[in-house]
Amino acid sequence: MSAGAAGSPGLSALAPGAQPTGEDLKACCATVYADPAVRWMLGEVLHPGGERTTRRALELAGLRPGQRLLDVASGSGASAILAARDLGAEVVGVEYGVEAVRAARDLAADSGLGKRVRFLRGDAEALPVEDDSFDAVLCECSLCTFPDKQRAAAEFRRVLRPGGKLALSDVVVEEGALPAPLSGALATVACVGGALSQAGCERLLEGAGLSLTASELRDEDADLFTRGLEERLRGARLLGIPPPPGTPLSITEAIEVVRLARRAIADGALGYAILIAEG
Amino acid sequence: MDVIAQTQAICPRCEAVLDARLLERDGRVLLSRTCPEHGPFEAVVYGDADRYREIQRFDKPGEEPRERQTESVDGCPHDCGICPEHAQHTCLGIIEVNTACNLDCPICFADSGSGVQEHGFSLSLEQVESMLDAFVRAEGEPESVQISGGEPSIHPQILAILRAARAHGIALVMLNTNGIRLARDPRFAPALAEIGVHVYLQFDGFEEATQQAIRGRSLTDEKLRALDRCAEAGVSVSLAAAVERGVNEHEVGAIIGFGVGHPAVTGVFFQPVTHSGRFRVDSDPLDKLTNSDVIEAVAAQLPDWFRSEDFVPVPCCSPTCRSATFALYDGEDLIPLPRLVDVEHYLDYVTNRAVPELDVREALEGLWSAKAAGGSAPVAARLDCIACATAMPPQLREVAARGFMIVVQDFQDPYTLDLQKLRKCCVAEIAPDGRLIPFCAYNSVGYREQIRRETSAAAAVGAGERA
Numbered sequence: 058m059s060a061g062a063a064g065s066p067g068l069s070a071l072a073p074g075a076q077p078t079g080e081d082l083k084a085c086c087a088t089v090y091a092d093p094a095v096r097w098m099l100g101e102v103l104h105p106g107g108e109r110t111t112r113r114a115l116e117l118a119g120l121r122p123g124q125r126l127l128d129v130a131s132g133s134g135a136s137a138i139l140a141a142r143d144l145g146a147e148v149v150g151v152e153y154g155v156e157a158v159r160a161a162r163d164l165a166a167d168s169g170l171g172k173r174v175r176f177l178r179g180d181a182e183a184l185p186v187e188d189d190s191f192d193a194v195l196c197e198c199s200l201c202t203f204p205d206k207q208r209a210a211a212e213f214r215r216v217l218r219p220g221g222k223l224a225l226s227d228v229v230v231e232e233g234a235l236p237a238p239l240s241g242a243l244a245t246v247a248c249v250g251g252a253l254s255q256a257g258c259e260r261l262l263e264g265a266g267l268s269l270t271a272s273e274l275r276d277e278d279a280d281l282f283t284r285g286l287e288e289r290l291r292g293a294r295l296l297g298i299p300p301p302p303g304t305p306l307s308i309t310e311a312i313e314v315v316r317l318a319r320r321a322i323a324d325g326a327l328g329y330a331i332l333i334a335e336g
Numbered sequence: 337m338d339v340i341a342q343t344q345a346i347c348p349r350c351e352a353v354l355d356a357r358l359l360e361r362d363g364r365v366l367l368s369r370t371c372p373e374h375g376p377f378e379a380v381v382y383g384d385a386d387r388y389r390e391i392q393r394f395d396k397p398g399e400e401p402r403e404r405q406t407e408s409v410d411g412c413p414h415d416c417g418i419c420p421e422h423a424q425h426t427c428l429g430i431i432e433v434n435t436a437c438n439l440d441c442p443i444c445f446a447d448s449g450s451g452v453q454e455h456g457f458s459l460s461l462e463q464v465e466s467m468l469d470a471f472v473r474a475e476g477e478p479e480s481v482q483i484s485g486g487e488p489s490i491h492p493q494i495l496a497i498l499r500a501a502r503a504h505g506i507a508l509v510m511l512n513t514n515g516i517r518l519a520r521d522p523r524f525a526p527a528l529a530e531i532g533v534h535v536y537l538q539f540d541g542f543e544e545a546t547q548q549a550i551r552g553r554s555l556t557d558e559k560l561r562a563l564d565r566c567a568e569a570g571v572s573v574s575l576a577a578a579v580e581r582g583v584n585e586h587e588v589g590a591i592i593g594f595g596v597g598h599p600a601v602t603g604v605f606f607q608p609v610t611h612s613g614r615f616r617v618d619s620d621p622l623d624k625l626t627n628s629d630v631i632e633a634v635a636a637q638l639p640d641w642f643r644s645e646d647f648v649p650v651p652c653c654s655p656t657c658r659s660a661t662f663a664l665y666d667g668e669d670l671i672p673l674p675r676l677v678d679v680e681h682y683l684d685y686v687t688n689r690a691v692p693e694l695d696v697r698e699a700l701e702g703l704w705s706a707k708a709a710g711g712s713a714p715v716a717a718r719l720d721c722i723a724c725a726t727a728m729p730p731q732l733r734e735v736a737a738r739g740f741m742i743v744v745q746d747f748q749d750p751y752t753l754d755l756q757k758l759r760k761c762c763v764a765e766i767a768p769d770g771r772l773i774p775f776c777a778y779n780s781v782g783y784r785e786q787i788r789r790e791t792s793a794a795a796a797v798g799a800g801e802r803a
Contacts, residue, residue: 292676
């Protein structure tokens with residue numbers, strides 16, 4: 058682990074016995090989700106339901122052509138580009154990972170959308186944009202990984218204009234119902250350990266002055282997503298593909314963790330939801 | 337009851353061409369028509385109507401054949417070779433080198449056997465050479481040919497014939513055999529290895545009742561000995577199972593399970609039994625097994641390994657003719673390739689807004705094809721291309737040898753023959769005069785019988801001249 062971690066900044070957060078700080082976890086997430094092997098194993102779709110979930114979340118938020126949308130934790134930019142291209146929004150993406158920002162800018166340049174989609178490097182807990190400057194905020198499968206969720210929620214509120222909509226899609230858990238391997242730093246990076254219950258999420262948003270206006274469970278997408286992940290991990294084991302350097306789990310152990318997650322989804326202890334809140 | 341499409345079919349009694357409809361009834365697809373003389377006929381052509389509609393997007397536009405061999409006179413299906421109406425080139429050519437066999441199966445679309453044969457023939461090496469020449473003329477660089485019969489392994493010049501096929505530059509030369517000679521003659525498998533032949537071995541299941549029903553006697557010991565000899569000699573084998581409802585559909589999972597574990601076996605072909613030629617099993621055209629039934633049986637019997645969607649239609653022929661998958665297997669776990677590469681995306685010719693990466697599509701078209709067999713060199717090269725061109729990690733390259741192919745292939749009979757499908761057929765019998773005759777026409781509208789009569793008569797005249 059230690060040698061691999063030297064080459065993979067951020068992965069030290071996952072070392073056995075590590076006490077990662079919030080900054081460590083943020084760097085770790087950015088590294089993991091930019092890794093080609095991880096991206097392949099997730100099928101290049103980094104959240105359950107992929108494009109379908111993105112479209113549904115923006116539909117529920119009532120995003121209209123010409124409106125300004127902020128995509129928080131925009132990754133390599135697929136959702137932001139979709140919103141600009143297919144829904145006619147003016148989009149800004151903010152992403153913590155430097156490499157991902159670069160990839161997103163390349164993708165945007167190829168898309169020919171010009172200034173309708175831009176990407177900034179930044180932290181969800183201190184968004185590099187002005188107050189009251191967006192009609193909608195999109196945050197997909199990321200709040201669960203943010204170390205300081207209250208600050209992130211406050212930031213969503215700050216950048217939304219009055220009456221603007223937050224479209225959140227995220228992992229939801231039933232509190233206290235997850236088995237041990239699905240908590241801890243690794244599980245946090247895998248979106249499960251740091252996930253809130255739907256009620257907890259609602260409380261968090263209300264604490265920031267955002268009130269829930271709609272919610273939709275997407276457990277079928279969660280099941281398909283984890284099923285695909287398990288199959289690609291099995292494929293990786295069959296093909297002899299090593300896990301990314303520095304990852305503390307073998308592929309076989311990762312398969313077991315994903316199977317636990319699938320069981321938790323079947324039992325209702327773990328799921329995926331779209332939540333819409335108004336500023 | 338919905339009408340899905342209009343097409344043409346034949347009267348199974350008089351072979352007259354009739355307007356026909358594809359209907360949905362009870363969730364299945366039926367081919368329905370009425371002969372003015374012999375009345376109405378219906379036959380099931382696909383067991384899952386929803387899936388039937390869904391897979392039409394895998395219908396790749398046909399490729400122009402290099403050569404038109406006949407003229408349109410009587411209309412499809414009565415003008416074969418490749419006539420001006422045919423809408424596809426030929427992926428796989430079949431040469432039947434004899435009619436004699438060392439088995440007398442109750443089911444045989446070729447009506448072969450061991451007794452004294454009325455109208456039997458055994459082609460000369462020169463005749464086979466000229467048929468191979470004709471195939472090369474028609475296809476340019478054909479990739480695969482299957483030497484069949486009768487039982488081709490008992491042809492006195494079989495090794496010379498196989499060598500001739502390889503010498504025509506054909507990469508995949510298959511020998512369609514019952515395996516008896518492989519089991520009994522220890523020199524046969526090494527000779528096939530030396531020539532570079534892939535064995536297509538009839539293998540219907542393990543149960544006594546299955547073998548009695550389909551082959552007339554128990555063959556398990558001989559099949560296993562044949563396979564072991566192939567493994568020892570380094571000959572790769574596809575198992576070919578004729579699947580009949582109520583006989584061996586419950587054995588499809590066991591056949592795959594056995595195949596992936598055997599060192600010689602690189603694939604399994606399931607063929608719902610066609611009711612052409614000789615079949616003594618009572619058959620009801622409304623109770624015929626189709627591809628979707630076989631695929632569902634595989635998924636039900638091996639739920640940890642397969643789902644129905646793992647079987648993607650081969651786009652070259654009609655999407656209901658042939659579905660296939662490739663499976664990665666390491667002795668313990670098995671993963672179908674479509675779980676790792678979005679095969680459906682690349683082989684969808686309708687809903688794709690943008691044309692996907694062409695090299696990947698071409699490689700997948702070569703894998704999902706009648707010309708492919710597991711473990712062959714062209715298949716390995718295409719798997720390599722996919723690893724290269726997609727986000728798939730490069731380790732897939734090493735997996736070619738483990739790229740186990742499973743095919744479900746439904747051939748048509750006089751009850752199920754759909755002329756629109758037939759015009760896109762890419763599997764052809766090569767006739768002694770060099771015509772390429774689409775396989776399902778060959779077996780359904782009299783070509784087989786006619787060619788058998790003519791070929792045996794010509795051989796008798798030839799023998800008379802020599803004497």
